[in-house]
Amino acid sequence: MSLLTLESTQQRFLKTHFLLKNFLESNSMASSILISSISLALLMTIVILSPRVEARAFFVFGDSLVDHGNNNYLVTTARADTPPYGIDFPTHLPTGRFSNGLNIPDFISQALGSELLLPYLSPELTGKKLLVGANFASAGIGILNDTGIQFVNILRMFQQFEFFQEYQQRVAIHIGAEQTKKLVNEALVLITVGGNDFVNNYFLVPNSLRSQQYSLPDYVKFLISEYRKLLQTLYDLGARRVLVTGTGPLGCVPAELALRGENGQCSDELQQAANLYNPQLTEMIKELNNQYGSDIFIAANTGRMNADFLSNPQAFGFTNSKEACCGQGPYNGLGLCTSLSNLCSNRDEYVFWDPFHPSERVNGYLAQQILNGSTQYMNPMNLSTILALDSKT
Numbered sequence: 001m002s003l004l005t006l007e008s009t010q011q012r013f014l015k016t017h018f019l020l021k022n023f024l025e026s027n028s029m030a031s032s033i034l035i036s037s038i039s040l041a042l043l044m045t046i047v048i049l050s051p052r053v054e055a056r057a058f059f060v061f062g063d064s065l066v067d068h069g070n071n072n073y074l075v076t077t078a079r080a081d082t083p084p085y086g087i088d089f090p091t092h093l094p095t096g097r098f099s100n101g102l103n104i105p106d107f108i109s110q111a112l113g114s115e116l117l118l119p120y121l122s123p124e125l126t127g128k129k130l131l132v133g134a135n136f137a138s139a140g141i142g143i144l145n146d147t148g149i150q151f152v153n154i155l156r157m158f159q160q161f162e163f164f165q166e167y168q169q170r171v172a173i174h175i176g177a178e179q180t181k182k183l184v185n186e187a188l189v190l191i192t193v194g195g196n197d198f199v200n201n202y203f204l205v206p207n208s209l210r211s212q213q214y215s216l217p218d219y220v221k222f223l224i225s226e227y228r229k230l231l232q233t234l235y236d237l238g239a240r241r242v243l244v245t246g247t248g249p250l251g252c253v254p255a256e257l258a259l260r261g262e263n264g265q266c267s268d269e270l271q272q273a274a275n276l277y278n279p280q281l282t283e284m285i286k287e288l289n290n291q292y293g294s295d296i297f298i299a300a301n302t303g304r305m306n307a308d309f310l311s312n313p314q315a316f317g318f319t320n321s322k323e324a325c326c327g328q329g330p331y332n333g334l335g336l337c338t339s340l341s342n343l344c345s346n347r348d349e350y351v352f353w354d355p356f357h358p359s360e361r362v363n364g365y366l367a368q369q370i371l372n373g374s375t376q377y378m379n380p381m382n383l384s385t386i387l388a389l390d391s392k393t
Contacts, residue, residue: 055112055113055114055132056112056114056186056187056188056390057131057132057133057183057184057186057187057188058105058108058109058112058114058117058132058133058187058188058189058190059133059134059135059136059164059184059187059188059189059190059239060105060117060133060134060135060136060137060189060190060191060192061136061137061157061160061161061164061189061190061191061192061193061234062137062141062190062191062192062193063137063138063139063140063141063142063192063193063195063196064078064080064098064137064139064140064196064356064357065098065103065104065137065192065195065245065248065357065358066103066104066105066135066137066190066192067080067096067097067098067119067135067137067138067139068095068096068097068103068105068116068117068118068119068135068137069081069095069096069097069119069121069122069135070096070119070120070121070135070136070137070138070155071096071138071139071140071154071155072096072119072121073119073121073122074121074138074153074154074155075152075153076139076140076151076152076153076154077150077151077152078138078139078140078148078151078154079096079139080094080095080096080097080098080099080139080337081094081095081096082094082338082339083339084100084326084337084339084341084343085097085098085099085100085337086099086100086101087100087101087347088100088101088347088360089101089102096119098139098353098354098356098357099353099357099358099359099360099363100325100326100347100353100359100360101360101363102360102363102364103360103363104190104192104245104363104366104367104370105117105135105190106363107363107364107367107368108188108190108243108367108370108371108383111367111371111383111387112188112387114132114133115129115132117132117133117134117135118132118134118135119134119135119136119137120134120135120136120163120167127174130167130170130171130174131171131174131175131183133187134167136155136160136163136164136167137155137160137192138154138155138156138159138160139151139154140154140196140200141154141155141156141157141160141193141196142157142193142194142195142196142197142200142201143157143193143194143197143223143226143227143230144197144201144210144223144226145157145158146201146209146210147196147197147200147201148196148200148201150200150204151200157193157230161230161233161234161237164237165237168180168184168237168238171183181238184237184238184239185238185240186240186241186390187239187240187241188241188243188383188386189234189239189241189242189243190242190243190245191230191231191234191242191243191244191245192245193227193230194223194227194246194247194277194281195247195248195250197223198247198250198270198273198274198277199250199255199256199270199356202214202216202219202273203269203270203273216269216272216273216276217276220273220276220277220280221280223277224277224280224281224284227281227284228284228288231244231285231288231297232288235292235296239296240294240296241296241298241386241390242296242297242298243298243300243370243383244281244285244297244298244299244300245300245302246274246277246278246281246282246299246300246301246302246303247273247274247277247278247302247303248274248302248303248306248358249266249271249274249303249306249307249310250267250270250271250273250274251266251267251268251269251270251271251272251273251274252266252267252271252306252310252322253333253352253355253356254322254323254324254327254331254332254333254352254354254355254356255324255333255334255355255356256270256333257322257330257331257333258329258330258331258333258334258355259333259334261331264322264331274303275303278301278303278304281299282299282301282379285297285298285299285379286299286379286380289380295380295381298378298379298380298381298383298386299378299379300369300370300377300378301376301377301378301379302366304376304377305365305366305369305373305377306358306362306366309321309351309362309365310351313351316365317348317349318349318350318351319346319349319350320344320349320350320351321350321351321352322352323344323350323352324337324350324352324353324354324355325343325344325347325350325352325353325354325359326341326342326343326344326353326354327341327342327354327355328341328342331355332355333355334355335355336354336355337353337354337355347359347360347361348360348361369382370382370383371383371384372384
């Protein structure tokens with residue numbers, strides 16, 4: 001099947017989707033659920049039908065939103081290696097992902113036509129599996145090294161980058177230095193970090209050290225300046241296509257509704273933090289691309305994506321956008337998700353899986369926007385455009 005045929009097929013699917021949505025959107029909840037099911041099915045169809053470029057490596061850096069289980073191998077409380085985590089994963093077993101099933105990197109791997117990434121610390125990451133890429137993310141970390149200190153032994157960003165250097169040395173043994181450089185330069189990179197710098201640092205306790213040092217606007221500027229250094233380090237390590245996600249709805253997650261919200265309303269101070277942070281992150285990314293003279297870094301406005309679900313959850317087939325599917329206390333937002341927690345049976349209808357993390361179905365929608373979203377979600381282009389451009393070079 002030609003590239004042109006594949007593209008026209010995708011367009012017909014999308015046109016059909018929007019016709020169905022327009023027909024059904026004024027009807028009952030059942031219709032909304034059907035719409036959302038069609039949308040997720042379309043994501044998988046587009047993934048399957050997308051033009052496959054030559055297999056490229058994929059690397060992931062960041063926190064629990066994208067961790068594939070590195071923390072399983074560390075002495076830390078920030079882990080997701082017990083049921084019911086993974087209940088909807090293909091194996092139905094916990095993997096270390098903070099999800100009931102797949103997370104965003106998994107959906108992106110499928111779009112690339114690749115195997116799901118192994119965590120870098122996995123003993124299974126050897127031989128040819130190294131060429132697929134690796135996931136270096138670690139739950140609890142932030143842009144700043146002092147974020148998440150309560151979790152003790154986690155892979156902070158400088159350590160993730162050190163492991164990335166080690167990874168390249170390991171691969172060079174198999175394919176040589178030049179081919180390793182080519183593999184890294186042509187790879188896709190995803191980095192998701194920043195939310196913990198607010199939740200598990202600035203706002204962790206009243207009068208935290210960082211909140212005494214900085215007003216919130218100044219703290220955001222400080223974070224952006226430090227994040228810029230991280231992205232420059234990624235460039236120095238060979239990354240040339242980097243997806244950079246913003247923060248989600250920090251004040252609207254079940255944990256913050258339970259601790260800070262009033263009458264089910266999102267926490268104003270945490271929402272203010274996200275609203276200050278995300279636009280400045282996008283602007284910093286534009287400046288970096290101008291500096292390098294190329295669209296190296298792609299801003300994924302995950303805050304805007306999540307706002308769609310929260311402002312009108314029924315339109316996406318969600319019946320619950322405040323409570324966690326797994327947890328306890330108000331909004332199921334207190335403590336950890338464990339085998340003793342409350343557990344919903346209709347997981348696809350929940351926006352949040354646990355007190356902090358989205359459900360698999362939300363991860364699928366976020367991945368859909370990363371793949372095909374307009375410039376209000378992806379700047380300067382979406383992942384499908386990147387794949388199409390890179391397939392021609």
